[in-house]
Amino acid sequence: MKASKSMSKRIFMYSLLAAVGLFIARGPAMAKEEAKTIHCYVMNVAGDWKITGDLPREALVISLQGLVNRTGPNLYLLYGSDYDYHNVQALLDYYHKDHGVDYTMIKSIPDALVKFRKYVKGYIVYDQKIRDSIVLSFTVAGIEDGVVVAPDQVPMMKKLGFKELANFEGKFENMDTTQIYQWAYDHYWNKCSHKEMIYMGGVEGNYMKPGIADLGIANRAFFFDLSTDPNTGGTQYQLAKKLYSKMKPFSFIFGWHSYMKDTEHTSVTLASHYALRVEGLNTLPNMSFHRWIKLPPGYKFQAHHADLKNLKLEKKIYVSFIQSDGLGIGAWLKPGRGKIPYTWEVNMYWYHYAPAILQYYYSQATPNDEFIGTLGGPSYMYPKAIPDKYRPTAIKMAAKLIKDLDINMFEIFDASDSLTRDLPKNIVDEYFKYMPNAIGFVNGYGPAHTFATKDGRPFMSFDYYLPPTRTVKEADADLEELAKMNPKRPYFICFHVREYTDVQGVMNIMKPLGPEFKIVPLDVFLKLAGMDPTFKTQYQFTR
Amino acid sequence: MKKYLIHSWMIMAAFLVAASLPSVSRAQSFAGNWNYDNKASKNVGAFFESGEMRYMLKIVSEGNGKMVIDHRTGTEAGWNTKKLNLDLNGPETTSTFPRGDLYRFSFEAVAIGPDQTIRAKAVQGSNKSEFDVTLHYTVLVSQGTYNIVQHDHYQLSPDGKTLTVTETRNSRVEDEPAVYVFQRAN
Structure with a gap:
């Protein structure tokens, strides 16, 4: 009985110590949890x-x-x-x-x-x-x-x-x-x-x-x-x-x-x-x-990138998709995302204004979801309309943002001239020069005709734009027509998808097309295009 | 003698007027301003289908079967004008289109290059409410250029108020023709 009493006393003491230890150990964590709510x-x-x-x-x-x-x-x-x-x-x-x-x-x-x-x-x-x-x-x-x-x-x-x-x-x-x-x-x-x-x-x-x-x-x-x-x-x-x-x-x-x-x-x-x-x-x-929702301490944006080593060119029609109009009004939450390689335009200013929104998208991205920086500058800007003295700064600001966001591709759209979406050579050269961290560039919204390469980095325009009204049959006829008019292989179709069409809709368009059409992630697409630029180098014509 | 000369001149004038009448009328019946009818059109480019594109035709008869078809297309980015010269049952004509995207190709990267000459041959049979045009032109695509052969069939309705233009081209693979319908303005 005495032994039993002593045992009870010891158990009580150990329990007390454990409780104090637990309190000491949990205290700061609980306090931290309290603070972050x-x-x-x-x-x-x-x-x-x-x-x-x-x-x-x-x-x-x-x-x-x-x-x-x-x-x-x-x-x-x-x-x-x-x-x-x-x-x-x-x-x-x-x-x-x-x-x-x-x-x-x-x-x-x-x-x-x-x-x-x-x-x-x-x-x-x-x-x-x-x-x-x-x-x-x-x-x-x-x-x-x-x-x-x-x-x-x-x-x-x-x-x-x-x-x-x-x-x-x-x-x-x-x-x-x-x-x-x-x-x-x-x-x-x-x-x-x-x-x-x-x-x-x-x-x-x-x-x-x-x-x-x-x-x-x-x-x-x-x-x-x-x-x-x-x-x-x-x-x-x-x-x-x-x-x-x-x-x-x-x-x-x-x-x-x-x-x-x-x-x-x-x-x-x-x-x-x-x-x-x-x-x-x-x-x-x-x-x-x-703007008040902060990133966790030490958080760094990490985007998905394909393995670009040992890429092999095939005699194919390479197709890569970019969803228009940024994150938020597009098809991110709609059917099909993650099933095929797909690229999403990123509102880069959120890095400073609303980083947690970007964290939300980055955390949800599947290996098939890639990001591209937009649009023309650190925000939506038309490079031809920006005064010459400010354009290098605009491109450098955008280059910094894509670096911070772990992005290596950039998109430009310029409608300052009502008759063309194309860019003159001097502006294309500025993107190559002031954005050295981009492996490639995409130009346009609807299709455009500016194409160039520099040191294996392509500057390409959209060859196709999918509006919401186009049926699968019509879109397939469009793509086959493009394939006929551009007979060299590989042929690279950069495909812009209006935000109203979801990924499943795009998959439905691609399904009836033959095995000659190959969907690839945008970084692979740009790398391959840089390796074998079958497009013709062209810029905005002087009118 | 004077009376004879006047008489001869009048006969010649009457002959010339009579000879030119069919040529004038065959082009004149198409002349006027035409507004694009989106609902009645079929299988046209996405720009037109979406309603984003405003489209008008202005057909001007220049006599003797000659006419100018002024295609005016407009988006929120501005207006684009292409003037096509035609000579019904006459020799092949040429026109120069300004550089720019071709909306008939929907949103494919297809454009007219700088100073592009369009060759056109227009043929009209006994039915004066229709004629056919074959166009030859070169377009810019991302890999360079492509030679387009386009066939347009212009058909006027019996009351002359509706114009239907049915279009096919050699680049399109297994596709139904595009049908553009216009209603006469005024």
């Missing part, structure tokens, strides 16, 4: 994006998000499954699983305003009849720390005890668009950050999709919606030029051009003239949140 709130802004419909609710919440995410990742927004960006929910799930992001849903705007009261100094009332007043109110929201509201929402704001910071009802009734933004320039430009500007274009009329507004408000950017078309833009174009000229080279134009008043090509051309970086789209969501 990010608590945030989530709201759903899915709706119809109509100015006279759901937009007042959506715009208010997005402007609130911009304010509350200035100091940390406090508010994340869900946009619904049919939204332009398909990965909104998936990214939140990823942050929850891999970045310790924990969240609580907020169901109503009043609840959110009460919860985040300390970030909000008041509200700005826009004129629902004048779209430009909504755009302008985003600028004011950033400067005055307010949320944007439609007149119908004013009673709610008053009831919650918020004060009116500005009221644009009726203010701009006798002004045209140029006059409105000139007024905004006169009153707010000097108070704005000039690192970024937001082109709040996209869908127009009774619709607006201001997904990017949170970033602009968080960073106190100037918002505008002015035509960049030199032929039809008139005074709007003149004012847009003036705004662009006030930005430092390599500053950002976020958002997107207006589908009603100008084109992607005029918009990017004007930005490139001032060496500004274009980053679309106006719909891009949650950017004020993403």
Whole structure:
């Protein structure tokens, strides 16, 4: 009994020691775990994006998000499954699983305003009849720390005890668009950050999709919606030029051009003239949140690369696919990914603005998923429109980014000349010179005709572009026609796939084609093309 | 004598007018502005199918079976104009197309090179509401050039309001012809 008592005492002592040891050992780990947890709130802004419909609710919440995410990742927004960006929910799930992001849903705007009261100094009332007043109110929201509201929402704001910071009802009734933004320039430009500007274009009329507004408000950017078309833009174009000229080279134009008043090509051309970086789209969501999600200490981006040693050329038609329009609005989450070699265009600025988004894609990439840097420069830029003195810097910045992202291929698209997508020799030579870490280059969006090689590094253009309307039969006839017109083997078809087509759709196109067609990863494709460039060296013709 | 000369001149003039009438009318019936009808067209290039491409034809009769077909295509990047000279049942004609992508080839890398001469032979039979054109031209592809032979059949509807252009080319392997339908403007 005595022995038994002594034994019990010893067991108790050992247990106590073990518990203390466990506590000592677990303590720091638990503390670390505690520290890395990010608590945030989530709201759903899915709706119809109509100015006279759901937009007042959506715009208010997005402007609130911009304010509350200035100091940390406090508010994340869900946009619904049919939204332009398909990965909104998936990214939140990823942050929850891999970045310790924990969240609580907020169901109503009043609840959110009460919860985040300390970030909000008041509200700005826009004129629902004048779209430009909504755009302008985003600028004011950033400067005055307010949320944007439609007149119908004013009673709610008053009831919650918020004060009116500005009221644009009726203010701009006798002004045209140029006059409105000139007024905004006169009153707010000097108070704005000039690192970024937001082109709040996209869908127009009774619709607006201001997904990017949170970033602009968080960073106190100037918002505008002015035509960049030199032929039809008139005074709007003149004012847009003036705004662009006030930005430092390599500053950002976020958002997107207006589908009603100008084109992607005029918009990017004007930005490139001032060496500004274009980053679309106006719909891009949650950017004020993403920037706070940091990469794990010591994390390095590692992309998949094929083994390029001992490659053997065959008398084949080599085909390599590149998905258009970056990650986020494409087919990444759609059927077929990973089944065939496929290359995805990377939004490289995320390396600085939202590295965890890139980490998400890198972590999901299969050995068949390769990445290519885009587009023309460190962002979307037209090299022919960039002033000569800035172009080497633009290419070097892009070269640094592809290096940081473990990418060794780069893509260019230039539509600054309405009649050709081709590049002159001096610009092609600059890419070879200032981006020595690229094993090859791809040019175009639709097909183009610029081809060159230097030291086994090819500069190639897309030989085919697949729009969403093309049937399998039609696409196969197109590819067979190309094969007939380009009789030498190997023949290299660089194939651009519009973001609406998924990998399975591309596989369906390739299936009926004979064994002469061989799908290869893009790095293999470029290497082989460099070994036997059966294409003819050609550049943009002088007209 | 004077009366005789006037009489002879009038007979000659009447003869000349009468002789030229069929030539004038056969080209004139096609003359006018034509708007592309996307819904009625079939197996056309992806640019047209998607609606991204605006397309118009302007056919100008120059008398004696001669005509100019002005193809105007436009995307958000701008307008492109190609003028094709034809001479119905006359000798082969030449035209110069500006350099640029050929939208008939959808999104294949196929373009007209600089100062490219297009040779065209236009033939019209007894049916004056139709004619055929054979075109010869060289295109740029990534491996160099390729010689295209293209056959176009122009067919006017009985009411003269619809123009159908059916097109085949030697580069296309086992494919149905492209059918471009246009409605008369105005």
